[in-house]
Amino acid sequence: MIFGKNKEKEMEKVLGQQVHEQNYWSKVKKRFYKNSKAKWSLRILFVIIFIALFSDFIANEKPIYCKIEGKTYFPILKQYAVDIGFSKWDTKFYQTPWSEQDYEKVIMPPIPYSHFSIDPNNTLHVSPTGNQNVPSTRYWHWLGTDQFGRDVTAGMIRGTRVALLVGIVSMSIASFIGILLGAFAGFFGDHRLKMSRIRLWLNLIGLFFGYFYAVNVRGFTLSTASEKGILGWELLKSIFIFFAIILLFNLLVTVLKRIPLLRKKVTIPIDVIIMRLIEIMNSIPALFLLLAATTILEQQSIISVMVIIGLIRWTGIARFIRAELLRIRSLEYVEAAEAMGYSDWRIIIRHAIPNAIGPVLITIAFGIASAILIEATLSFLGIGLASEEMTWGKLLSYARDSSKYWWLAVFPGLAIFITVTLFNLIGDGLTDALDPKSKV
Numbered sequence: 458m459i460f461g462k463n464k465e466k467e468m469e470k471v472l473g474q475q476v477h478e479q480n481y482w483s484k485v486k487k488r489f490y491k492n493s494k495a496k497w498s499l500r501i502l503f504v505i506i507f508i509a510l511f512s513d514f515i516a517n518e519k520p521i522y523c524k525i526e527g528k529t530y531f532p533i534l535k536q537y538a539v540d541i542g543f544s545k546w547d548t549k550f551y552q553t554p555w556s557e558q559d560y561e562k563v564i565m566p567p568i569p570y571s572h573f574s575i576d577p578n579n580t581l582h583v584s585p586t587g588n589q590n591v592p593s594t595r596y597w598h599w600l601g602t603d604q605f606g607r608d609v610t611a612g613m614i615r616g617t618r619v620a621l622l623v624g625i626v627s628m629s630i631a632s633f634i635g636i637l638l639g640a641f642a643g644f645f646g647d648h649r650l651k652m653s654r655i656r657l658w659l660n661l662i663g664l665f666f667g668y669f670y671a672v673n674v675r676g677f678t679l680s681t682a683s684e685k686g687i688l689g690w691e692l693l694k695s696i697f698i699f700f701a702i703i704l705l706f707n708l709l710v711t712v713l714k715r716i717p718l719l720r721k722k723v724t725i726p727i728d729v730i731i732m733r734l735i736e737i738m739n740s741i742p743a744l745f746l747l748l749a750a751t752t753i754l755e756q757q758s759i760i761s762v763m764v765i766i767g768l769i770r771w772t773g774i775a776r777f778i779r780a781e782l783l784r785i786r787s788l789e790y791v792e793a794a795e796a797m798g799y800s801d802w803r804i805i806i807r808h809a810i811p812n813a814i815g816p817v818l819i820t821i822a823f824g825i826a827s828a829i830l831i832e833a834t835l836s837f838l839g840i841g842l843a844s845e846e847m848t849w850g851k852l853l854s855y856a857r858d859s860s861k862y863w864w865l866a867v868f869p870g871l872a873i874f875i876t877v878t879l880f881n882l883i884g885d886g887l888t889d890a891l892d893p894k895s896k897v
Contacts, residue, residue: 477528485815488890495602495886498879505876509618516568516611518555533566541690568606569596570616571849580606582862583772607847613868616849618875619842623763623832626824630767632821635774638731639807640813642775642781647726655719656710663706671699692760703823735772743769747831751841762841766828773809774820815891822884826877831874849873 490496515520517531532555538544550558556569570576576598578590585601600609641650675695714720750765785791786809794804835841836850849869856866 485890488628489886491726492886494882498882502879509621512614515566517566517613517814518571520563520565522564523560533560568610570611571610576606585864594596600868609894612847612852615847617847624828626762627766627828628821628824631771632774636778637769639775639778640782640810642728642731643779644786644805645727650725650727651722652725653720653722655713657712659706663703666838667699667702671695766831770824774817777816777820778813782809785812819884819887822880826880827875
């Protein structure tokens with residue numbers, strides 16, 4: 458009975474902390490929306506995200522919907538299936554451009570150009586206010602063209618997708634790595650993480666073989682996958698192979714742990730290991746590391762840039778989450794969860810990380826802005842992305858030829874400035890909202 462009452466009290470502590478956290482986050486939300494700059498930045502960001510998500514339906518040479526020879530087509534949606542490899546275009550669509558098809562019915566995007574479409578009648582930098590050789594106002598280049606006759610408006614819309622994709626995906630990778638390693642370092646420290654000898658050895662061997670079979674063996678497949686448009690799918694296969702090998706070695710541990718010598722546990726100073734790794738990463742300038750990594754890669758692609766940025770930007774997140782876990786691991790509700798017999802994994806994921814995530818959100822917001830700037834820098838230098846990809850940084854680089862091409866500098870530069878500023882204002886809003894002393 459006494460044990461039962463103690464367990465009920467411990468459960469009440471855990472549940473009470475969860476209720477407290479719910480009230481805390483509702484107050485954070487209210488404080489955030491009282492900050493008008495952060496609130497409007499978030500609203501404008503939603504508009505930019507909408508443009509990025511539906512960029513193919515906003516600027517495209519293909520129709521959204523059309524009817525040809527009695528058949529109904531949705532060309533933009535079909536193109537997604539073609540890119541994945543689930544469908545193929547009929548021969549007539551290769552032989553005749555979309556602008557010359559005999560439509561019975563058609564709904565075109567607002568901007569009738571793709572980022573790679575070339576207008577041969579408006580090459581060599583046509584100004585948005587200059588004389589343009591177009592059949593009608595509908596085909597006007599509202600932001601001008603570049604030296605090849607590509608529409609800058611379509612390039613700007615495509616660049617919006619690339620910028621947000623790089624910022625969000627790269628910081629998602631960085632967040633996963635940083636939160637995982639930082640939580641381990643903060644929760645276990647140098648003395649709390651114990652592992653059997655056989656599990657330690659086999660996991661190290663598994664990491665080696667996982668990397669060998671997932672990356673080295675499939676190196677040629679990964680290098681040619683970008684040309685075939687299936688790089689994302691091949692990367693998923695490599696990730697699956699890597700974790701499958703790690704899982705296989707851990708299953709082998711359950712068999713070999715029966716040997717007493719191998720079952721003996723050793724203490725792993727995980728905090729020291731992770732902190733030394735962070736110091737090594739921070740000692741190398743990020744731009745130099747990016748340039749070196751992108752130079753080594755045989756095939757340039759946006760996915761490579763996202764992965765590389767994610768792999769070098771996790772250190773700040775790891776330090777924040779580690780500092781929070783050092784404080785949280787000694788609080789009453791964590792001790793109550795340990796007394797109730799919860800596993801370390803459950804305590805970390807269900808109780809410790811959710812209570813330590815606040816400062817990390819601020820870091821992620823600023824990190825996305827930084828990732829967008831890094832991508833723009835690489836694009837400006839002509840490094841990292843495939844030659845056919847269009848970004849704000851690449852458009853900006855075209856303005857280097859002459860100051861006369863002002864539209865190639867103003868519009869991409871303004872887009873970079875606005876997007877980075879939005880994320881910085883959102884980060885400032887989160888900083889004030891997460892501060893309990895803030896009166897905002």
